[in-house]
Amino acid sequence: MKPIEQAIKLMFYSTHNKQHIFSFLGINTIIALKILPENLQLTDIKFAATNGIDYLYPDSYKGNSIKGLIKFVNTNSKLIFVNMELTFSNELKLYTHDEIEATYYFPQKIDYTKSINRLLKMYNYNSSSIISTLTDNIDTYLTFKQPDILENKYLTFDEYLNMENIKPQQNKYNL
Secondary structure (H helix, E strand, O other): OOOOOOOOOEEEEEEEOOEEEEEEEOOOHHHHHHOOOOOOEEEEEEEEEEOOOOEEOHHHOOOOEHHHHHHHHHHOOOOEEEEEEEEEOOOOEEEEEOOOEEEEEEEOOOOOHHHHHHHHHHOOOOHHHHHHHHHHOOOOEEEEEOOOEEEEEEOOHHHHHHHOOOOOOOOOOOO
C-alpha cells in the first residue's frame, strides 16, 4: 500500500479495564479497518451514516468480515459514517467518528503492535518510536511530526482544541 503523506493530527494511548486504548485523529473508517487482520470476524456492528438526505443503519450490512465491511463502506462513499462501533471475535473493539477519528480497544491478551505498526507505517512514522512514546505518555494527547518527532503534549482533548484554535464541529445530522 502506498504511504499516506499527511500526518495523523493527534494520538492518544491509555489503559482501562484490562484494555490497551489507542486513539487517532485524522484517519478514516477504511484506513482504521485496513490495519486489522482480514480474517477477523465481526460479532457486533452499530453505525449511522448519512449525507443529510440518505441514511444507512446496521441492518443494511449483512456480512461479518472486515473485507466485506470495507467494500460496503466504499460502496457508500458518498455518505459520512458518523459513528461506527464494531466488536470482533477476539473482543477487539473499534469506534470511528465522523470519518476522521478512530479508537481501538485491544484486550490485554491481544498483541496490538502489529496493527498499530501497520497504521503508523502507512503514514510514514517510525512506528516503534511512536508506540514507545505513546505508551510512556499514558493518558496524554500527543502530536508528532513524521517520522517520530514529538511536537506537543496535551492533558485533555479540549486543551488540544484550544491550543490549536480548533472549534468543535456540531454534528448537523443529530446522530
